[in-house]
Amino acid sequence: xxxxxxxxxxxxxxxxxxxxxxxxxxxxxxxxxxxxxxxxxxxxxxxxxxxxxxxxxxxxxxxxxxxxxxxxxxxxxxxxxxxxxxxxxxxxxxxxxxxxxxxxxxxxxxxxxxxxxxxxxxxxxxxxxxxxxxxxxxxxxxxxxxxxxxxxxxxxxxxxxxxxxxxxxxxxxxxxxxxxxxxxxxxxxxxxxxxxxxxxxxxxxxxxxxxxxxxxxxxxxxxxxxxxxxxxxxxxxxxxxxxxxxxxxxxxxxxxxxxxxxxxxxxxxxxxxxxxxxxxxxxxxxxxxxxxxxxxxxxxxxxxxxxxxxxx
Numbered sequence: 001x002x003x004x005x006x007x008x009x010x011x012x013x014x015x016x017x018x019x020x021x022x023x024x025x026x027x028x029x030x031x032x033x034x035x036x037x038x039x040x041x042x043x044x045x046x047x048x049x050x051x052x053x054x055x056x057x058x059x060x061x062x063x064x065x066x067x068x069x070x071x072x073x074x075x076x077x078x079x080x081x082x083x084x085x086x087x088x089x090x091x092x093x094x095x096x097x098x099x100x101x102x103x104x105x106x107x108x109x110x111x112x113x114x115x116x117x118x119x120x121x122x123x124x125x126x127x128x129x130x131x132x133x134x135x136x137x138x139x140x141x142x143x144x145x146x147x148x149x150x151x152x153x154x155x156x157x158x159x160x161x162x163x164x165x166x167x168x169x170x171x172x173x174x175x176x177x178x179x180x181x182x183x184x185x186x187x188x189x190x191x192x193x194x195x196x197x198x199x200x201x202x203x204x205x206x207x208x209x210x211x212x213x214x215x216x217x218x219x220x221x222x223x224x225x226x227x228x229x230x231x232x233x234x235x236x237x238x239x240x241x242x243x244x245x246x247x248x249x250x251x252x253x254x255x256x257x258x259x260x261x262x263x264x265x266x267x268x269x270x271x272x273x274x275x276x277x278x279x280x281x282x283x284x285x286x287x288x289x290x291x292x293x294x295x296x297x298x299x300x301x302x303x304x305x306x307x308x309x310x311x312x
Contacts, residue, residue: 003050008076009062009101012093016078018042018069019062022053030114030145030301031106033098034061037119038153038217039084039184041068041204045118048279048290055294058109060102064121065094066213068204084209085177088127088216089135095128096136103143112145112301116293118279119249120217122152126257127220130231146237146300148293151246151276154221155253169215176212183207188247190275192282225253232261239267239296241289243274243281267296 004020011017020042034049036042042049042061049059063070066086070077099115106113117125125147128136160168171178184207186199199205232238238261242254258268269292274281278289 003053004046009098011097012090013080014078015065015081015094016070016076017062017065017094018073018076019060020046020049022049022059022061024053024056024058026056028058028109028111029056030111030297031058031060031102031109032114032116032148032297033095033102034059035095035115035117035121035124036061036064036067037121039067039182039205039207039209040119043068043204044202045279048286051287051290052294052297055291055298057294057297060098060105062098065090066210072204082177082210083206084179084182084213086210086216087176087212088124088220091124091216092128092131092135095124096140099128099136099140099143113143114146114148114297114300115144116148116150117152118150119276120153122149122249123154123217123221123224125149126152126154126224126228126232129233129236130224130228132231141233141236144236146239146297148296149238149240149254150278150289151242151249152240152254152257153217153249154224154257155250156218157247157250160218165218168211169219172211172215176210176215178211179208180211180214181207182209182214184248188276190277190280190282192280195277195280195282221253224257229257229260230262232263234262234264236263237265237300238263239269239293241269241271241278241292243271243276243278245273246276248276 004022009017041063071081071083115125186196240258242251279286
């Protein structure tokens with residue numbers, strides 16, 4: 001029997017999104033929206049979600065626009081959905097939709113709502129909560145009781161050349177939907193050989209993305225690195241972690257964001273010698289990381305009303 005409930009959700013622009021909900025066997029302590037990373041899908045974290053579910057946390061996860069089943073399930077996907085085709089503006093709008101949707105479910109259970117993002121999803125969560133104009137509105141950010149950000153894409157460990165970035169940005173303005181090679185070596189994801197082997201044959205992980213996606217993702221990271229950290233809400237709890245041996249997303253850029261973010265309740269966890277996907281690292285790392293997440297969610301859920309206090 002599956003540990004999760006599957007649902008196709010009609011979201012912004014009438015796009016069909018594949019989602020999974022992990023409901024605990026007892027009343028939940030909190031609700032969490034998980035945001036996955038670049039070129040991947042939520043199925044890669046089923047083991048994590050089950051562990052968090054068993055600890056009494058309800059997890060909602062969805063394949064983002066352009067990724068996973070949302071882009072590749074021929075039976076259910078929207079006619080306009082294509083692999084790797086998305087923009088940062090669309091991603092923010094999609095996350096805005098799901099946060100509002102899940103906040104109603106959390107409110108019905110009288111528990112707080114948290115965001116949890118990994119890699120590209122971690123960068124997206126940071127862009128979401130530091131937004132000043134447009135989407136999301138401040139009232140939407142105020143629905144959240146905390147943000148857990150794992151190995152976020154703020155800067156690449158080995159950045160693309162300035163020339164490639166400039167040319168790519170110009171092309172993205174003209175043909176944002178055009179595909180461009182963007183392979184991430186599977187061996188850099190995790191030290192677990194089984195995870196690497198599975199990623200290499202995963203038909204829902206393809207080595208390309210649209211120019212609009214790539215430019216928006218990298219430009220958003222640049223902004224977070226240079227200015228965006230200043231706008232992190234002071235009273236929004238923040239937990240960030242990163243593997244010190246991450247070859248994909250810069251450990252140092254993430255640590256710099258954390259150190260400069262004005263949050264009054266913030267914590268950082270180093271994962272020594274770990275690669276990019278902490279939630280897929282071997283030798284007990286992913287289990288310990290999952291338990292750290294549960295502990296943090298539980299701590300910040302205790303004695304909280306379902307409606308977080310208004311932020312000034």
